[in-house]
Structures are given as C-alpha cells and as structure tokens.
Amino acid sequence: MSRPLDDVSISQIGFIVADVEKTKQEVARFLDVPVPPTVSSGEYSVTQTVYKGKPAPDAECFMAFFYFGNLQVEFIQPNEAPSVWRDFLETRGEGIHHLAFNVKGMTKYITNLENFGMTMEQKGEYRRGNGRYAYFNACDSLKTFIELLESDEA
Amino acid sequence: MSRPLDDVSISQIGFIVADVEKTKQEVARFLDVPVPPTVSSGEYSVTQTVYKGKPAPDAECFMAFFYFGNLQVEFIQPNEAPSVWRDFLETRGEGIHHLAFNVKGMTKYITNLENFGMTMEQKGEYRRGNGRYAYFNACDSLKTFIELLESDEA
Numbered sequence: 625m626s627r628p629l630d631d632v633s634i635s636q637i638g639f640i641v642a643d644v645e646k647t648k649q650e651v652a653r654f655l656d657v658p659v660p661p662t663v664s665s666g667e668y669s670v671t672q673t674v675y676k677g678k679p680a681p682d683a684e685c686f687m688a689f690f691y692f693g694n695l696q697v698e699f700i701q702p703n704e705a706p707s708v709w710r711d712f713l714e715t716r717g718e719g720i721h722h723l724a725f726n727v728k729g730m731t732k733y734i735t736n737l738e739n740f741g742m743t744m745e746q747k748g749e750y751r752r753g754n755g756r757y758a759y760f761n762a763c764d765s766l767k768t769f770i771e772l773l774e775s776d777e778a
Numbered sequence: 779m780s781r782p783l784d785d786v787s788i789s790q791i792g793f794i795v796a797d798v799e800k801t802k803q804e805v806a807r808f809l810d811v812p813v814p815p816t817v818s819s820g821e822y823s824v825t826q827t828v829y830k831g832k833p834a835p836d837a838e839c840f841m842a843f844f845y846f847g848n849l850q851v852e853f854i855q856p857n858e859a860p861s862v863w864r865d866f867l868e869t870r871g872e873g874i875h876h877l878a879f880n881v882k883g884m885t886k887y888i889t890n891l892e893n894f895g896m897t898m899e900q901k902g903e904y905r906r907g908n909g910r911y912a913y914f915n916a917c918d919s920l921k922t923f924i925e926l927l928e929s930d931e932a
Contacts, residue, residue: 627810633847637791637877639921650919654894656781692877693787695849699921718921720874723791723846740808765804767793767853767872 628736629725635773636696636724640712644701648688651699655690662686666751673748675707680746683707708746708759708769722759722769730774734758737772741765750775782890783879789927790850790878794866798855802842805853814842820905827902829861834900837861862900862913862923876913876923884928888912891926895919904929 641647644662652659665671668681675683682705690697700721702709712721727733734744742760749756755775762770795801798816806813819825822835829837836859844851854875856863866875881887888898896914903910909929916924 627808629808631847632809634791634849637788641921647919647921654781654783654920655786693785695788716870716873718917719870720877720922723874763872765801766808767795767801768874 628740629727629733631725631727633725634695634723635726636698636722636771637692637720638698638700638722638724638769638771639719640709640716640721641699641701641718642713644686644688644699647699648690651688651690651697655692657690660688660690662688664751665748670751670753671748673707673746675746680705680707683710683746685709712769720768722771724771724773727772727774730756730758730772733772737762737770742770745769782894783881783887785879785881787879788849788877789880790852790876790925791846791874792852792854792876792878792923792925793873794863794870794875795853795855795872796867798840798842798853801853802844805842805844805851809844809846811844814844816840816842818905819902824905824907825902827861827900829900834859834861837864837900839863866923874922876925878911878925878927881926881928884910884912884926887926891916891924896924899923 648659665685673680673683684703686701688699700709702713737760742762745759745761747758754777758772760770802813819839827834827837838857840855842853854863856867891914896916899913899915901912912926914924
C-alpha cells in the first residue's frame, strides 16, 4: 500500500490555548517579532463548519499565526461551543494539538486517511472562502490530531 | 531585548508515547518507510542525566526517529524512573511533548531561556557522548516544552 498522503511535509504546528491574546504576547517576545493580529475562524455562512458529522454554526475560534523559521505555528483559542478545539482544551488542556499537511484534492485524502484508520472529527471552509480544512483524530496511531489544508490559491 | 535563541528554526518535534514499539509500526505505515530501530538514551556513565537539579541515574527512555519531509520527529517511551518524559506521560498522557532547537554553545542559551522565564527541568549528554540536550518547561509562555540540542559534530 502506498502512503495516505503524497507529501508528508509538515506545513503547520497547531496549539490550543485558553487565552490567545496573552499567549501571542509571549510568543512574539520569544521570537522578537511584532505581535500579530488575532483572526476569527469566521461566519458560519462561509465556514459551513461540521463537527462530528453535524452542522456546528456556533463553533468558532480565534487564531494568531507565527513563523518559527520556515514553519508556521498557529495558536488557537476556542469559544465555548463544541468543536475539536474546545474538546481538546477541556480534555487535555493547553498544548500542541495538531500537525498540518497541505493537499490538493481534499476528498481523495479524506478517504485515504479514513482508510488508514483515522476519524475525521471536523471540517470547514476558510473564513475568506479560499480553501478548506479537515481535522482527523489520529491519537491511536500517530498520537496527535492531523489537519489537512487545501488552499484554492496558487 | 534580542531574542533568547538566535535560530528559531524547529529542528525536531518530540512525542511521548507509552509503547514505542507499537507506535513506530504505525508511523512507518503512515510514512510508508521501513520501521526504524529503537535506541536507548544510554548509560548514566555517559549521559550524566540531571532531572530537576539532581542526578537521575535511573532515568532512561527508548526512542524511534522519523522524518516528515525535512523535519525530524522523535517518539519517546520513558522507563518507570522519574524524568521529564515519565512526568509528561503520567500527567498529560501520550502526545506532542517538545519542540527542539539546535544551538552551538549550550551554556549561553540555557541562561537566555532561564532569563526569559523558562525552567530547565532536565539535561544530559547524548548516549554516544557526541552532544547534549536540555529540556525547559515553557508551558506558561509557549505552552509546550522546549529542547535545546547541541551536537559536537560539524
């Protein structure tokens, strides 16, 4: 069997945090870079978030992005509504939540990861409508969550 | 203030796992690569492990290494003796434990990270005597552990 992802380069490391405003100050101080803006995951009319197979119009998060060298590092604060983000914060606490991989052709890779034995727990569109994501619980096999990211831009 | 590390490129992502023999099979299947050997952290006479300021001759771990693209990913199974590895497994369970950074001149960077507000919890020499590591609890600020790695080889 060939591997489920053609490109296994990690494109992003994602953290779950309780207070992104506070954490982003500390990370900016560590990197000695300007404090980045916080961005919302966006309106449900665009994001069409699905959590554990059901529409999740209230699921939202607030994100700050950094680069450690060439690698993007994302800090995510969930709101109170159920989501993969909220679930992790409540069950595991703050920490590293996922490793992300870029793909072209989301549907094929969702099938590949499900065939591998991972469970897709959440998916949605980017807040600007220019791409999509899917989270997989890979804690049994890879001991973390995996995120697939597909950008419609070149 | 300049940043505590000159090079903030992440050189390694480190996981703590309960059973490295089982997990390395799954990771090798995901990457479609041969299953790597498991290596011990080594003999105390070489490693000189210090955990929370005291000699830790019984602390040991068993490691398997992979590459996800260009990034090294390490899976660590601790033994039963107290260590940063064991403590994480017992308090957090399996998952991503640290982000590592390469340095040249360990002492200077230990001081820098301590001045930043991180606590060094463990240090030691490589099992082949060709380098050293230091783990810092950065959970307050960066929400993870940080490892400094210094190889004596070019």
